[in-house]
Amino acid sequence: MGFACFKRLVRNKHMHMTASDVAYNGKVEGDVVVTRADAVINWIRQHSVWPMPMGLACCAIELMASAASRYDISRFGMEVMRFSPRQSDCMIVAGTVTYKMAEVVRRIYDQMGDPKWVVAMGACASTGGMYRSYSVMQGVDNIVPVDVYVSGCPPRPEALLDAMMKLQDKIGNESSVRNLRKTSAGAVK
Amino acid sequence: MIDEDFTKSLLQKHSYLTQQDSVDWVTFECVPEKLLSFVESLRDTEGFEILVDLTAIDHGEGADFRYSTVIHLYSLVQRGYLRIHSTCTDNDKPEMPSVSSIYPAANWHERETFDMFGIHFSDHPNLKRILMWDEYPHFPLRKDFPLAGIDTPLPADDVVEVTQASVEPAPMMGGPFVSSNSGSMSDSEPRAKDESWTEKKEKPV
Ligand code: SF4
Numbered sequence: 001m002g003f004a005c006f007k008r009l010v011r012n013k014h015m016h017m018t019a020s021d022v023a024y025n026g027k028v029e030g031d032v033v034v035t036r037a038d039a040v041i042n043w044i045r046q047h048s049v050w051p052m053p054m055g056l057a058c059c060a061i062e063l064m065a066s067a068a069s070r071y072d073i074s075r076f077g078m079e080v081m082r083f084s085p086r087q088s089d090c091m092i093v094a095g096t097v098t099y100k101m102a103e104v105v106r107r108i109y110d111q112m113g114d115p116k117w118v119v120a121m122g123a124c125a126s127t128g129g130m131y132r133s134y135s136v137m138q139g140v141d142n143i144v145p146v147d148v149y150v151s152g153c154p155p156r157p158e159a160l161l162d163a164m165m166k167l168q169d170k171i172g173n174e175s176s177v178r179n180l181r182k183t184s185a186g187a188v189k
Numbered sequence: 190m191i192d193e194d195f196t197k198s199l200l201q202k203h204s205y206l207t208q209q210d211s212v213d214w215v216t217f218e219c220v221p222e223k224l225l226s227f228v229e230s231l232r233d234t235e236g237f238e239i240l241v242d243l244t245a246i247d248h249g250e251g252a253d254f255r256y257s258t259v260i261h262l263y264s265l266v267q268r269g270y271l272r273i274h275s276t277c278t279d280n281d282k283p284e285m286p287s288v289s290s291i292y293p294a295a296n297w298h299e300r301e302t303f304d305m306f307g308i309h310f311s312d313h314p315n316l317k318r319i320l321m322w323d324e325y326p327h328f329p330l331r332k333d334f335p336l337a338g339i340d341t342p343l344p345a346d347d348v349v350e351v352t353q354a355s356v357e358p359a360p361m362m363g364g365p366f367v368s369s370n371s372g373s374m375s376d377s378e379p380r381a382k383d384e385s386w387t388e389k390k391e392k393p394v
Contacts, residue, residue, distance in 0.1 A: 099356050100322050103345040106352060130366070132359040134329050134338025135321065143352045 041176040045089075045115070046168045049078040052088035052112065054105060056095025059122040059154040063094040066157035076164055085111035090167065091144070092160075096124040097137045106143045115179065117171070119163055120146045123153040191215055191269035199235075203227055209274060214261075216272040221285055224275050228260070229291050236266035240292035243299060245306040247332045256283040256308055260295075277308060287313040305330035337361060362386065 053063055066073050073079050082088040085108045097105060109118065120140050123129030126149045128138035140146060147170055150163045196215050200206055205223045209216040219227050231237040242261040249255065256277040263270050277283035287310035289295040299310040300319040307328035310316055317323060322344045327334055337358035343349050366379035386392040 099343060100320075102354065103343060103348050106348045107345075128359060132361055132365050133336060134327075134334070134356070134359065136359065137354070138357070138359055142354045143348070 037177050038175060042172045042174055045176070046171045047077040049076070049090045049117075049164070049167070049171075050088040051078055051081050052085055052091045052108070053081045053083070054091050054093045054095075054108065056093065056097060056101060057124060059094035059124065062154045062157055063092060063121065063160065066160045071157040071161060073161065073164070076161070076168070078164060085109070086113065088112060089115060090117045090119065092119045092121055093125040093140045093144075093146075094121040096129065096131055097140045097143075098135050099137050100135070102137045102140075102143050105140065109144045115174075115176070117147045117167055118144050119148045119150065119160075119167060121150045121160060121163070122155055123151065126151070129153060191264075191267050191271065195267070203230075211272065214270040214272050216274060219273050219275050221275050221278065224273070225286050225288065225291065228262075228273070228288050231262060231271065232291060235264065237262040237264040237271060239263040239265070240288070240294045240298075241270065243288070243295050243302060245302045245308050245330075247306060247330065249332045254278065255280045256306060258285050258302065258308065260288065283308045284311055285309070286311050287316075289313055304328070307331065336365065 053060065055063055065071060067079060067081060078090070085091075089112060091105075091109055091112065093105065109116070118140075120126045124131060124136070125140045126146075128136050130153070132138075137143070148163045148167050150159050152159050155163075191214070196208065199217070200208060203219075203223070205220050206227070207218045209218050239262065240260065241263045243258065245256055245258045247256060254276045258275050258277070260273040260275075261270055262273070275285060277285055283306070285308055287295065287299055289299055289310070290312070296314065297319060299313055300316060302308055303310060303313075303316055304318040304320050305328060318325060321329070324344050326341065327339055329338075335358065337360070338356055339358065341356040343355055349355065361383035362381060362385065366381055368377045368379040370377070384390075
């Protein structure tokens with residue numbers, strides 16, 4: 001369904017319609033597509049993910065590579081990386097999360113508007129990786145809810161793209177309308 | 190040139206110095222009280238214009254003098270390094286004069302040494318932690334500090350309230366990788382400290 005149809009659908013809603021208009025209306029025939037609100041919302045969200053590059057170590061280099069021409073993340077509609085949490089909805093944690101940085105990661109996560117998703121990119125972000133040490137948090141899921149984990153040290157850009165496609169699938173299956181009524185779970189004030 | 194003559198002349202000029210055995214660069218032992226004047230004279234009269242490194246050694250809990258600091262200087266004129274080793278006299282509150290007034294480059298090195306070893310550099314302009322957060326109660330590079338870390342609360346209370354996260358000792362499974370320094374090289378390839386469960390052995394429940 002194209003945007004034009006969607007817009008017309010919305011506009012028609014505001015016109016005064018009688019019961020017979022809804023049943024059959026020759027003027028709009030072929031212009032109306034009936035669908036579920038979830039499907040439309042998810043379809044839109046899926047194809048315009050705005051990543052927030054939380055680049056904390058070497059993995060961030062692969063994240064940058066996946067945005068460059070060779071791997072071209074823009075094929076999936078997610079090339080607009082924003083360095084402001086207010087303008088993004090998918091935090092890609094690419095790198096080693098130290099305990100000192102953990103607080104910052106959580107605060108930035110809380111500054112992102114709902115709905116939002118988190119990708120833990122690489123061994124470090126997923127589990128602490130090779131840093132079994134006093135200073136490194138053993139997995140960023142200790143402080144933020146993670147949607148997709150990517151294995152590798154570092155993961156190749158293809159692996160990140162694969163993860164982003166998995167995330168798209170996940171977004172596609174959300175009950176977006178019902179989620180609207182949910183209040184966001186405990187955010188740091 | 191940093192040769193025997195140069196070393197001898199330095200030892201003559203500064204009577205408090207003693208030379209230490211070293212496999213590479215000339216190393217002097219200098220008492221803390223004289224450290225500043227010695228380092229200053231090295232910079233101003235001997236041409237050691239660059240402070241390359243400043244760090245510390247923890248000699249272990251049993252040692253008479255547990256902590257000492259090591260300074261590496263480099264001279265573009267002499268084309269060589271000089272190492273200065275000074276021992277902290279107090280084991281409970283180790284202290285050392287700060288050389289950051291002579292070499293500004295020492296500022297962050299001394300903060301790091303303080304952060305990791307807990308050595309106080311007197312007259313340092315801004316002696317606070319540089320790697321760990323300010324409230325962190327331990328000194329991680331001391332010999333009695335376990336690599337895995339010690340249970341410690343995270344600094345931000347509001348984040349802790351929501352996430353229940355804290356600093357927990359890291360598992361030693363899956364790294365860090367250490368090699369033993371005895372035996373033949375082929376048997377001493379780096380291994381994780383804990384191999385109780387691996388890809389081949391199941392994780393015990
Ligand atoms: S997973 Fe590997 S490449 Fe990625 S941040 Fe950690 S050490 Fe670096």
